[in-house]
Amino acid sequence: MSDRTLAPLGRRLCPVVAHARHGAYDVVSVLDEGPAPDPGQFYMLAASERWGGGADERPFLPRAFSVLRRHEDGRLDFLFEDVGPGTRRLCELRAGDGLWLLGPLGIGFRRPEVGRRPLLVGGGVGIAPLAIWQDTLGADAQVLLGFRDARHAAGAGLLRDARVATDDGSVGHHGLVTDLLREELDGSCVVYACGPPPMLEAVRARCESAGVPAQLALESGMACGFGACFGCVVPTRSGYVRLCVDGPVLDAADLELVA
Amino acid sequence: MSDRTLAPLGRRLCPVVAHARHGAYDVVSVLDEGPAPDPGQFYMLAASERWGGGADERPFLPRAFSVLRRHEDGRLDFLFEDVGPGTRRLCELRAGDGLWLLGPLGIGFRRPEVGRRPLLVGGGVGIAPLAIWQDTLGADAQVLLGFRDARHAAGAGLLRDARVATDDGSVGHHGLVTDLLREELDGSCVVYACGPPPMLEAVRARCESAGVPAQLALESGMACGFGACFGCVVPTRSGYVRLCVDGPVLDAADLELVA
Amino acid sequence: MTPDQRPSRPGTPLSGGPRDQFLGLELAHPIINASGTFDAIAARRAFGDALLARFPFAAFVSKTVTLEPRQGNPPPRLWELAGGMINSIGLPNQGLAGYLEHDLPQLAELPVPLIVNVMGFTRGQVGELVAAFAEHEEVAALELNVSCPNVETGMIMGADPRETAALVAHVRPLTRKPLIVKLTPNCTSPGDVAAAAEAEGADAVSLINTLRGMAFDPRRPGIPWLGGGTGGVSGPAVRAVALAQVAEVRARVEVPIVGMGGVQNGRQARDMLHAGADIVAVGTESFRDPMAGARVAAELAESLAYSGIAPGPHGSRREPIAHNA
């Protein structure tokens, strides 16, 4: 038995069926006939037309994205924030366009041990894998999200009943999501986190000192997504691991530091 | 005094204001504040977004295009046929998109000597410079056009009162435009031609044997369009000349052969 | 003489005909992977046994193995550029012992011949590696990665014809397996180096390895982006260089050539054959699609059938193409 849902071999061309804006984010839906992903798994994506010719004559390689949500009919939603030529192109996708898709890839979140209360902590585009994880865990899972400002906090609407913190105080708690974590964390929790490295590091450190297990969905630059290039390594207590095949979700206990 | 209308120094970003299909061709109109081009001059064009990422990760360099028509309000029309990654991208342009434009460039058609009857002969995308030339010359100028089939012959509608030949006989004369030329040519003519090399060579040879002057608008692969790269040379009786600064319209008498 | 004027290469058409021959190996088609750009073991974790059923390459070349284990370079290890990328992976691997214990048994399960790529920092090290693999019948051939310095002479082993000759002369007696010398493009004359390797008994050469390149952090001016400082450029951006070097080497050697560098489709693979390669390796394009190798092979077969060209016996010396750039 495999530790992950296997990806069909080879990239496949999927039709984009919808696009929606949620504040600073674009959500693009594609129709996929592949297997249902495990929450926390990711896909390598590339627009089928005009993947290239953006800033610095890029993109060229596909880009890694967590799946935000899977619908019953096989529709997959992805969440994009325009931070460079690849995401910019993906944000432009509209119904009728084509998307190359490879996945699901990597190892996703592991279920809470019996009796442990799942606490989902995220920020920015890191909310994507938490949404599909919340869909799976159901009402048990509490969600804490941090954003820069109201425009980004609009992304919180993609999950249910999230407590929100914003850097500028425009929505919810004025401060960091880790402030909320401090309030909610107790010894019976298991924390699932995804977000920018400083947030993940704060979560890791806090869980460590609280003696609470945590699973962190990390990011790193990827060329292939299936272990071919050795480009996506992150340092762990046992040396470099390829995030695309040994992650992207790692046990916080395996990490010295998230940088 | 210059032998050409000078181009403003530096490329400029122009808004696309219209797009229309004419059979196999796309006509894209942009609003330009530059000087009115001489008929037969050309522009270097590149889409302002996503110029790249097509077949073979191209285009990268701008592409050369004759101006099809200039309107009173400064609108310039260009005619595109999708033959590769550059023209494909240009065919996609729609109102609101941006186009980089450098020009007008090169030397256009020279007016007929007094008493000479202008005969315009063209084929395929070669009809573009003939349209603006016909606009200038007025009703005097007779137009003969050749196309592959009816889909391409739709382009004839961009000029007035053209006699048409098609390879497959679906529109007008079943045969070559040079058949029409044979019928119309007499010693009082001056021929202006633009089209694929075999057509131009047939026109050149016929005019030579008829002792009729001819001006041929040639094509060659161009990187810059303003004499910088020395890439666009064509052989003439006096050696290689850069088509972008010494053409694209050349006197047939200067050419041994169009290949 | 330009390539089309070469005496036409008689032989068996690729598509549907008998299997392709390369160094005595039976290949189902002429597309293999470039070393370090496909990890069949990791891919099997991601794709399962479908990988074995539809393996995209006609032979499998493993990532460079060194005598001792290596961690590789600190991240970031990747930089994307126009039509390509720079990698500074730094040859992470488990070392010879780890490879023999963990990787070899798994790679032996692949449905295609296995070519092991090795590198050492002295001739002696390369010799040890070659000798170690000589005994393993799962290994069909060896590829020598010579894009690294000989720590004893300070010279890049594959950048200087004498250095390469000495290396090949040292290891040639240690195995009867076919030896492929993987040339570096970062040198004055790959043709000279290839000729030196051939003279000392190399059975084939492969090229190009990556071009040395560098990038700076866009957000921290003056700080090199890559953890390793510099790295190697690959992908379509290097294809023109690869074609020129393959043509140059073809003019100098009789042995078969594995051509690689930026090949993305069948037409480009065909160009590589026309430049002088006998088989073609796909590297960076596999990152965009793990099945790229199979697609290139299918497109190539179609393109060759269409143009009526058949690949011929390997190793016919051909005339150089003029280079008066």
Place this chain on the structure above:
Amino acid sequence: MTPDQRPSRPGTPLSGGPRDQFLGLELAHPIINASGTFDAIAARRAFGDALLARFPFAAFVSKTVTLEPRQGNPPPRLWELAGGMINSIGLPNQGLAGYLEHDLPQLAELPVPLIVNVMGFTRGQVGELVAAFAEHEEVAALELNVSCPNVETGMIMGADPRETAALVAHVRPLTRKPLIVKLTPNCTSPGDVAAAAEAEGADAVSLINTLRGMAFDPRRPGIPWLGGGTGGVSGPAVRAVALAQVAEVRARVEVPIVGMGGVQNGRQARDMLHAGADIVAVGTESFRDPMAGARVAAELAESLAYSGIAPGPHGSRREPIAHNA
């Protein structure tokens, strides 16, 4: 030591401050053109005197001049690739006499210093060219294009340190004008060649010239596309290689470096300075926009002002950047 750790280079900020110094020339900014990528005479025909009023470069480098006139290579001369192009122009020019008679008077009207690029097929020829230009005060400096074979030795003049040293030693006594040696990237060690040039009295080096490359006709399988057979690759596709070679050369010489290869904007020019260049040349990007040089200069000034980095005295030897790709 990485570039940011270098002793900060004291000096005058680029933007708004006093003019930049390069080989004693006063430059309005640190961006010049790459030889063969801008013809100021043809551009004046296309754009008129606006070209003089808003000349995009701080100095003008003319296309390579040879002793005798050259027609150049048969077309096609251009091939486009991912983020770049191959040219096989073949150095067409009117020869020394034609240049002196027709071009020099017109180029002397430009509002910036003139650097003349020369090439010969023997040391003697290069010497003749250097000596001829030594007398012309319109000429501010000379650039030696050494990317061609010495027909007497059969070696590419700029690919071998000894060959380059002999050339520079031969021509150095013939002029007091600054001599810039334009290195070829198609060699094992541009650093060795640069050091040899410096040792024999070169005042500066410039790099990179084009990478040797090749392409096939997409419609006629096996026929090389370029009339010249092979050509030279330029543009963004080569930028990573250029940065690595500039850094390598910087580690070996004290003289100023003209850095070039794929620079399209101010950030990339800044990276070139950080790699070790003192001024930057823009080539292929001018084909996409004749005013690219001016835009790069403006963006660079902004970028340097923003990051608070000021260029310093030229020629300070800096530490190499690790290359353990």
